[in-house]
Structures are given as structure tokens and as C-alpha cells.
Amino acid sequence: MMIHTNNYILNIKELWDDVPEEYLSHKERYENAIKKAFIVLKVLRQLHTGNIQITDHRTPTNVYSIQDGIFRNVNPLLIHIGLFWSTIAAQASTEQQAEWLQPDSSMIGTYVQTELGHGSFIRGIETTATYDSTTDEFILHTPRLSAYKWWPGGLGNTANACLVMAQLYINGTCHGLHIFLAQIRDFDTHKPLPGIKVGEIGPKMGFNTADNGFLGFDNHRIPRTNMLMKNVQVLRDGTYVKPKHDKLTYGSMLLTRVTLISDLAYQLSKAATIAVRYSAVRRQSPIKSNEPERQILDFVSQQHKLFITIASSHVYRVVGLWMWNSHKRVTADIHEGNMGQLPELHALACCLKAISSRDASALVEQCRLACGGHGYMMASNLPQIYAYTTAAVTYEGEYTVLLLQTARYLVKFWRLAAEHKPLPQNFAYFEDYIKKNFEQWRNSPEGIIEGFKAIVAGKTKAAYDTLQCNLRNGREFEEAWNMASVQLTNASEAYARSLLCEVFWKETVQLSTKVSKSLAIVLEQLAELYLMYWALEKHGDLLLYSTISRNDIEALQSRYEELLALIRPNAVGLVDAFDIRDEVLCSTLGAYDGRVYERMMEEASKSPLNEDVVNESFHKYIRPVTMKNKL
Ligand SMILES: CC/C=C\C/C=C\C/C=C\C/C=C/C(=O)SCCNC(=O)CCNC(=O)[C@H](O)C(C)(C)COP(=O)(O)OP(=O)(O)OC[C@H]1O[C@@H](n2cnc3c(N)ncnc32)[C@H](O)[C@@H]1OP(=O)(O)O
Numbered sequence: 001m002m003i004h005t006n007n008y009i010l011n012i013k014e015l016w017d018d019v020p021e022e023y024l025s026h027k028e029r030y031e032n033a034i035k036k037a038f039i040v041l042k043v044l045r046q047l048h049t050g051n052i053q054i055t056d057h058r059t060p061t062n063v064y065s066i067q068d069g070i071f072r073n074v075n076p077l078l079i080h081i082g083l084f085w086s087t088i089a090a091q092a093s094t095e096q097q098a099e100w101l102q103p104d105s106s107m108i109g110t111y112v113q114t115e116l117g118h119g120s121f122i123r124g125i126e127t128t129a130t131y132d133s134t135t136d137e138f139i140l141h142t143p144r145l146s147a148y149k150w151w152p153g154g155l156g157n158t159a160n161a162c163l164v165m166a167q168l169y170i171n172g173t174c175h176g177l178h179i180f181l182a183q184i185r186d187f188d189t190h191k192p193l194p195g196i197k198v199g200e201i202g203p204k205m206g207f208n209t210a211d212n213g214f215l216g217f218d219n220h221r222i223p224r225t226n227m228l229m230k231n232v233q234v235l236r237d238g239t240y241v242k243p244k245h246d247k248l249t250y251g252s253m254l255l256t257r258v259t260l261i262s263d264l265a266y267q268l269s270k271a272a273t274i275a276v277r278y279s280a281v282r283r284q285s286p287i288k289s290n291e292p293e294r295q296i297l298d299f300v301s302q303q304h305k306l307f308i309t310i311a312s313s314h315v316y317r318v319v320g321l322w323m324w325n326s327h328k329r330v331t332a333d334i335h336e337g338n339m340g341q342l343p344e345l346h347a348l349a350c351c352l353k354a355i356s357s358r359d360a361s362a363l364v365e366q367c368r369l370a371c372g373g374h375g376y377m378m379a380s381n382l383p384q385i386y387a388y389t390t391a392a393v394t395y396e397g398e399y400t401v402l403l404l405q406t407a408r409y410l411v412k413f414w415r416l417a418a419e420h421k422p423l424p425q426n427f428a429y430f431e432d433y434i435k436k437n438f439e440q441w442r443n444s445p446e447g448i449i450e451g452f453k454a455i456v457a458g459k460t461k462a463a464y465d466t467l468q469c470n471l472r473n474g475r476e477f478e479e480a481w482n483m484a485s486v487q488l489t490n491a492s493e494a495y496a497r498s499l500l501c502e503v504f505w506k507e508t509v510q511l512s513t514k515v516s517k518s519l520a521i522v523l524e525q526l527a528e529l530y531l532m533y534w535a536l537e538k539h540g541d542l543l544l545y546s547t548i549s550r551n552d553i554e555a556l557q558s559r560y561e562e563l564l565a566l567i568r569p570n571a572v573g574l575v576d577a578f579d580i581r582d583e584v585l586c587s588t589l590g591a592y593d594g595r596v597y598e599r600m601m602e603e604a605s606k607s608p609l610n611e612d613v614v615n616e617s618f619h620k621y622i623r624p625v626t627m628k629n630k631l
């Protein structure tokens with residue numbers, strides 16, 4: 001059968017709610033989501049086996065987009081699809097993959113790493129996997145409360161299998177963290193297996209359909225062949241065969257950090273679509289006293305809040321794809337045994353994941369605020385998009401922790417520069433900064449990119465100098481590092497910003513040669529707006545570290561305001577171009593037809609509090625008090 005994915009899925013009635021999700025209990029929400037998840041999974045399996053074929057072009061982003069509409073929250077199988085299978089595909093041996101990656105597999109899995117006591121510092125994970133050579137098994141064990149696994153999506157009620165990160169012990173020697181496949185529930189009855197304590201962790205700010213769970217093992221045995229053995233092996237006699245790089249086990253986090261950038265671009269495009277369309281419908285006060293009330297989109301301060309969101313969505317889409325391609329290249333190299341590019345990829349993924357999630361959540365919240373009171377309604381969908389987006393600042397590597405990873409990389413290159421040792425081309429600007437080879441400031445995108453590089457160099461130098469000073473004062477390296485950590489994270493943030501500006505500008509210029517002249521103009525305006533916005537946001541840093549002057553900053557401000565005016569006529573067209581269907585956007589404020597007030601009233605009528613003209617609580621609680629008072 002040939003289908004168009006969107007139309008096919010959107011026409012499945014059971015996927016759409018009569019009662020908005022917010023009116024369901026915690027339990028009902030999960031049950032509703034799981035019903036839908038398995039309808040979607042069935043379609044995905046049919047696609048995989050070729051029983052149905054699609055006529056439309058599918059990208060990871062638009063598969064997501066359909067899911068966003070169906071769940072309005074999170075697919076409880078998100079981790080099963082996004083992390084469980086991909087980790088097996090990346091880290092299991094060929095034989096293991098042949099056995100486990102079956103399209104009709106009974107396994108519903110999740111990725112189980114974080115514990116009650118340890119999330120960021122994963123070397124501190126306490127769950128153990130001890131090899132028993134007499135039975136050829138690993139014994140998974142949770143030694144204490146803090147070692148309970150806590151957070152994994154889908155673990156609470158859905159998963160019957162999981163990939164567990166645990167400390168590997170062989171003959172009393174700890175070999176560090178490794179990944180093991182463990183069945184946790186019976187495939188038929190779904191009851192927890194003996195030695196497994198599993199459950200759900202309770203309501204959260206968002207992700208409430210994801211049944212995040214806890215898990216403890218009481219000496220639970222699994223076959224030796226259940227350790228993921230592509231990069232590292234434990235042989236039958238207990239011999240440990242080391243991996244080529246000791247962080248290959250962290251590969252799933254690296255991949256997810258990379259893919260998240262594109263997902264965040266998509267969340268931004270949803271928020272921008274809602275807020276821009278609403279701002280074109282909403283009228284509030286005239287600008288000149290003799291005029292009718294104006295669309296709020298005509299207020300320049302509103303444009304300042306919203307156009308950066310449109311531009312940022314494009315930035316993260318472009319940079320997400322750029323990172324995806326780098327990841328593909330580096331993975332192919334690793335496959336050939338060459339690990340040389342892994343540190344750079346890790347450093348880029350860490351700071352870009354950190355900044356993209358932080359920017360995206362701040363901008364989604366800005367869009368919500370830009371919709372005034374109506375943005376506070378769940379029916380606007382902005383609160384849900386915010387709750388989803390802000391979680392990404394924490395999961396898959398907490399913001400500060402990831403920035404500090406990138407800082408290690410920057411400090412290494414600064415040390416080379418300070419010791420006048422050869423630097424790779426992409427860090428040649430460190431040497432220029434040391435030699436005070438400062439470029440004359442140019443008020444252009446290229447000039448801003450150079451300016452941002454000067455900020456990276458200046459901030460890395462400041463952090464490095466503080467680190468050295470702490471060391472000279474007799475501090476241990478780790479303590480000296482901690483004392484410099486505010487400056488180190490600042491340097492990392494600057495590095496991410498310089499990458500975002502440079503990659504986005506270069507890719508846009510290239511793309512502009514391939515599209516119509518009129519489209520090229522709009523794309524370049526957006527890219528220029530993005531660079532100007534951040535130059536103005538960071539003008540203090542530019543004044544500190546580049547050759548920019550006060551006059552230059554004033555000129556940048558004027559050009560920025562000019563760009564807002566140039567983009568204004570295309571603003572609605574730009575968000576329409578994100579091409580997000582109403583069913584997926586799920587917003588009274590952002591629908592294509594602009595019937596904002598009608599839709600708000602329709603949604604309000606679904607409130608159970610409107611079912612009875614007089615709610616029974618009146619008779620139970622209100623009347624006895626108010627009538628008594630009257631007597
Ligand atoms: C769209 C995507 C599809 C689906 C998913 C979407 C949404 C899902 C929603 C939720 C899912 C959430 C899942 C999770 O959250 S899973 C749990 C994630 N947890 C973390 O990310 C923990 C963060 N902590 C760490 O990664 C590590 O602890 C940390 C890197 C901070 C430190 O590790 P460690 O202590 O082992 O390192 P050190 O010994 O200090 O060595 C540092 C050294 O190692 C290099 N390194 C570190 N990580 C990597 C890596 N991944 N790859 C390559 N190299 C790595 C690092 O560069 C240092 O090198 P050097 O400076 O040379 O010493």
C-alpha cells in the first residue's frame with residue numbers, strides 16, 4: 001500500500017483526543033498516550049517491513065512533527081525509538097544486532113543510566129555488573145538506595161527490557177562503565193522479573209506521558225553475551241578486551257546531543273509560528289492616536305522578541321544538520337579505527353547542545369510572554385512546548401557540566417598557543433590574539449564573526465590565566481579548575497556563539513546562490529539579523545575583547561532596527577514556510593486560519609467545569625457557608 005505519512009496518520013481517529021489531555025488524570029494521560037504510541041509503532045513497523053510505503057519525503061524532523069501533534073506531550077516510546085534501538089545499532093556486535101534488531105521483536109526498551117545519587121558524574125554510578133565465570137553470566141546489582149536507576153523514559157510502566165549502564169567487575173577488578181541489555185519484565189504477563197524492582201517516578205513539570213521510572217536489581221543474572229560488545233569484549237574465560245577509546249561507551253549521549261539541536265530548532269519553529277501568527281491577529285492600542293488599533297506585530301519591540309526566534313530556528317536547523325554530517329563522518333572514521341576527530345566532535349556537541357537548549361527554552365518563553373495572557377493558556381500550547389524544551393537543558397548532559405567539557409578542549413588549545421606551539425587552522429585566531437594581531441572592526445557579518453572569535457580568545461585567556469594563577473598559588477588542578485569554572489563556562493558559551501554565527505552565515509551565503517534572488521534576500525536578512533542581535537547582546541564583551549567602538553555599536557543598533565522593518569512584511573510568510581500543520585501545532589493562537597477568539601471559546605467549552613450550570617460543590621461547600629452567613 002502507498003501512503004502519504006502525514007495524511008495516513010492524521011486520519012487515524014483513535015490518535016486524536018475528544019477531551020483535551022490536560023483534563024485527564026496522571027494515570028489516564030499515560031494510558032491515552034500508550035494507546036497512541038502503539039498505533040504509531042504499528043505503522044512504523046509496517047513502514048519498516050515494507051507492508052506500507054510512503055510517497056512523501058521523510059526527515060527525522062517531520063516524523064517528530066507528526067508525533068508532537070498526536071501526543072501534545074511526549075511519546076512514551078521516545079527513548080525506545082530514539083535511544084534504545086540506536087544504542088544497540090551503534091554499540092552491539094554484528095551478532096548481537098542480528099539477534100536483537102528484529103522488526104517484530106518483543107522488546108520494548110529504554111536507556112537506563114542515571115541513578116538517584118548520580119546523573120552528571122557518571123563515573124560515580126554505583127550499579128554493578130559482576131562477571132560470574134562459573135555460569136557465564138553477569139550479576140546486575142543495586143547496592144544501595146542512591147544506586148537505584150531514576151529517570152529513564154518509558155521505564156515506569158512500558159519497557160520490558162533496558163540498556164543498563166553499570167560498573168563492570170571481573171575477578172574483583174573494576175573496568176568502569178559498560179552497557180548491558182537486561183530483560184526486566186515478562187514479555188507475556190509484563191510482570192517484573194524476580195530480582196527486579198521497577199516503577200514510575202511521579203508527576204514532573206513536563207514529560208508527563210513519558211512514564212519516567214526507577215529500577216533496582218537484586219543480584220539479577222543476565223548472560224555474558226548481553227554486554228554490548230562491538231567496541232569492548234568480555235571473553236568466556238573472563239578476559240577483558242579493551243575498547244580503542246575509553247569513551248566509546250558514551251557514544252549514545254554524543255549522538256543524542258547532536259540530534260537534539262535539530263529537535264530544538266523544530267520546537268522553536270512551533271513557538272515562532274504560534275506567536276507570530278497570533279501577533280498578526282491580535283490588535284492592541286493605536287500607534288498614532290488617530291489610527292485604529294494596530295496588529296501587535298507592528299510594535300518594533302514585539303518584532304525584537306519574535307524575529308530572533310524565527311532566525312534562531314533556522315540557525316539550529318542549519319547547525320544541527322552540519323553537526324549531523326560531522327557525526328556521520330567521524331563515526332565512519334571510528335569504524336576504520338581512527339579516533340582522531342572524536343574529541344573535537346564531543347567538544348562541539350557539548351557546547352552546542354548546552355547553548356541550543358538554553359536559547360530555545362528562553363526564546364519559547366519569550367514567545368509565550370509575547371502572547372500576553374493568552375500565551376499562559378494551555379490551549380496556546382506554548383506552556384507545553386516550554387516544559388518540553390527546558391528539560392533539554394538538563395537531560396543528556398546538564399548545561400554547565402557540558403560547557404565545562406568544551407572548556408577542557410579550549411584550554412588545551414590555549415595552552416598550545418601560550419607555549420607558541422603549532423595550532424590547528426580553526427584555532428589560529430588564538431595566536432593572533434596573543435600577538436595582538438587585531439583586525440580593524442568591520443560592521444558586517446564577517447566583522448561580527450571575527451569579533452566573536454576575539455571574545456572566545458579573550459575569555460579563554462582570562463579563564464586560563466585564572467587557572468594558572470590558582471595553580472601557582474598551590475591549588476590542586478581540580479580545585480584550581482573549579483575556582484575558574486565561571487570563566488571557563490563563559491569561554492565555552494562564547495565559543496558556541498562564534499560557531500553558530502560562523503556556520504549559519506557561511507551556510508546561508510552558500511544557500512543563497514542556489515535559490516531565487518528574492519528568497520536569498522530574505523534568508524540573508526534573517527542571518528544578518530541573528531548576527532546583529534547577538535553582537536548587540538554581547539556588545540560589552542566586544543568592547544572588552546575586539547576593536548569595536550561606541551559609534552560602531554550605534555551603527556549596529558540602527559542596522560538591526562532596519563532589519564526588523566525589512567523582515568516585518570515577510571514575518572507571517574516566514575512562519576507559514578515552517579509548514580507546521582494545525583493538527584501538529586495544537587494551538588488556539590497559532591492556527592493557520594487566525595480564528596483565535598473563536599478557537600479559544602471552543603476550547604473553553606470543553607472544560608469539565610462548564611458541564612453543569614451549577615457545579616455540585618456549590619451545594620456541598622459554598623452554599624452552607626454563604627447561606628449561613630446571611631442568616
Ligand atoms: C532527537 C533525539 C532522539 C531521542 C531523544 C530525545 C529526547 C529524549 C529525552 C530524554 C532522554 C534523556 C536521556 C538521558 O538524559 S541519558 C543520561 C545522560 N547523562 C549525561 O549526559 C551525563 C553527563 N555526564 C557525562 O557525559 C560525563 O560524566 C562527563 C563527560 C561529564 C564526564 O565523564 P567522565 O568523568 O568519564 O570523564 P573524565 O574521566 O573526566 O574524562 C573527560 C575526558 O573524556 C572525554 N569525553 C567525555 N565524554 C566523551 C564523549 N562522549 N565522547 C568522546 N570523549 C568524551 C572528554 O573530552 C575528556 O577528554 P580530555 O579532556 O582529553 O581528558
Ligand SMILES: Cc1cc2nc3c(=O)[nH]c(=O)nc-3n(C[C@H](O)[C@H](O)[C@H](O)COP(=O)(O)OP(=O)(O)OC[C@H]3O[C@@H](n4cnc5c(N)ncnc54)[C@H](O)[C@@H]3O)c2cc1C
Binds near residue numbers: 113485
Ligand atoms: C525529562 C528528563 C528525562 C530524562 N531521561 C533520562 C533517560 O531516559 N535516561 C537516563 O538515564 N537519564 C535521564 N534523565 C536524567 C538526566 O540525564 C540527568 O538529570 C542529567 O544528566 C543531570 O544530572 P543530575 O540530575 O544528576 O543533575 P546534577 O548533576 O545533580 O546537577 C545539579 C547541579 O549541579 C551542577 N553540577 C553537577 N556537577 C557539576 C560539576 N562537575 N561542575 C559544576 N557544576 C556541576 C549542575 O550544573 C547543576 O546546576 C532525564 C532527565 C530529565 C529531566
